[in-house]
Amino acid sequence: MHILIVEDELGIVQFLQQGLQEEGYQVTTANDGSKGFELIQTQKFDLILLDWMLPKINGLDLCKAIRVKDQTTPIIFLTAKDTIQETIEGLKAGANDYIKKPFSFEELVERIKIHFRNQKGSEILTLGTIKIDSSKHVVFKNDEEVSLTQREFELLTYLVKNKGKVCTRNQILKDVWEINFEYDTGVIDVFMNAIRKKLNLKIEEDYIKTIRGIGYIANDL
Template identity: 65%
Template sequence: MKILIIEDEAGITKFLQQGLQEEGYTVITAENGTNGIKLAQAEKPDLILLDWMLPGINGLQVCKNFRKSSIDTPVIFLTAKDTIQETIEGLRAGANDYIKKPFSFEELLERIRVQLRKSPVIEEVILGNFKIIPAAYKITKHGHEINLTQREFELLAFLLKNRGKVCTRKDIISDVWNIHFDYDTGVIDVFINAIRKKLNLSKEEDFIKTVRGVGYLIES
């Protein structure tokens, strides 16, 4: 497995590189966003560790560039930012997870393992006028493709995988965001609203049902 580290602090890069190599990972590094983007395109890593506060192009812009360029490699932000708004901003940019500096290397390893073992739902799903192919991160309405961010699609895929079952906010934040501690699950509502808006769902065709006080459901 190959991991790309995009980090401008040499000490952190050296620490991560040594630790990950000892765990058997191949590690490549970039000291800024521009080089990070080039390496991601050329080397096709299995996972990217991305510092938010980079010189020049910051991590948020780098992550957005990945997703616009159809680079769907899992991204874990390394960041000192931890407010709910900053977290939402990072996840909306397409990040899969984040870990706050300073962090435990053991915790980072576990977060890496979770991202690398995730697998998408493979079947094609038809819901009214929508055709959804989770494995390809693709959704169309009347044959026209609709663009969702990777995190929005992962949320939708999780609901589809569990269709017919009410998915609690705790289940969603744990599985989709890989967060296993007390956390403001209001971020889920933000993403659900964004999905509904992008899909331009009328009241009649809204297949995402809100179960008030509990979570969300896509009926079987």
């Protein structure tokens, strides 16, 4: 789960980043509104924490800008403003939640969890920095989208689902290609090559290793 923090006060940023990372989240930070906006254009986040008062683009405008393109990613405002009118403005701009400073870290974590539990099971498999979202049929490496064909996708998914276990060529042929008889073909090699190329995986010491004479194995490092 990848969280973006857009906040200019360094103390708060560090406090949040450290705390959220300890909770197991991947955290990216931006110290002003326009930097935050840039990050959102290029990367995919699962949740956004937004300060109200920000240099360059303020939180409210940033929130509106995000919502033009993306209505789904949860946005939580962090703010010292505690007038009701401004709370309402934020919610109207498309925010999903609102926490007043000073807030307790525990409460923030609980509120974050609420938004994640609302996002129903989109089953995301991971292999190191590789993410596979089967409902979207999309693969990310370091949050960059990589386009795979049907077979490439199936093969990669198969290896990742069997992470840590050696998959023999015959098993792969049986489960991915549905070829149930002995058959000498080089198809697997060709697809492995394509996957490694597209995901930029080195043959030696990377997430997918070749077990000579047997097959392949996937592993987080």
